[in-house]
Amino acid sequence: MKTTNKEAILKKLAEAVVAGDTKTAEEAAKEALAVGIPAYDAIMNGLAEGMKVVGDKYEKKEYFLPDMLLSADAMYAGLNILTPHISKSESKSRGKVVLGVVEGDIHDIGKNIVKIMLTASGYEIVDLGRDVPAADFIEKAKSEGAQVIAMSTLLTPTLMSMKTVEDKLKEEGLKDKVKTVIGGGAVSEDWRSKIGSDAYGKDASEAVDRIKLLIDSIMSAVEMMKKENKKE
Secondary structure: OOOOOHHHHHHHHHHHHHHOOHHHHHHHHHHHHOOOOHHEEEEEEEHHHHHHHHHHHOOOOOOOHHHHHHHHHHHHHHHHHHHHHOOOOOOOOOOEEEEEEOOOOOOHHHHHHHHHHHHHHEEEEOOOOOOOOHHHHHHHHHOOOOEEEEEEOOOOOHHHHHHHHHHHHHHOOOOOOOOOEEEEOOOHHHHHHHHHHOOEOOOOOHHHHHHHHHHHHHHHHHHHHHHHHOOO
């Protein structure tokens, strides 16, 4: 049965994501468009809200990786229908993140969860995958104009790759323009402090929160500079 009430459709989108129900997510996305709900509204207040619930359940150990992946499939099914209908004024990315597992490590579950959660929140993600050389993080951040580099590792021997990225950013004078977030089983707040990274996330949810805060601070600074330049 089709739903016509806006709040009911947004709730249906969110619940479809929580349930990992791809078919219902597609159906609700089409219903949203049919009754005139803006695509961006349906994504942020429907699909993204569902992923917030999924993220909370994952962190509380109520959901596990298979549940998270099913929910991600449902989210992407809805996104595929809604994204082409986002207006130009709404399509502006909330920020761009270069994401990857550092060189020498292939454990990417945490990285993939962070990607899912950020995508659901409207951020543009450049996923470099796993076993990523330090230079690739830097070059991609520059070429893509990313505000944040997010790196993870589960292996202690690969921690120095993160330091290499930090050192290269400083050498190239990019630390003010590109912020860094690190995470993973081998990482700690002490290591963040030692290498000069901007933030540490002890889990996927915290990493996403740290990334959002960093991007918000960068965007605010840019807006302030624009206003100052107009005054001049």
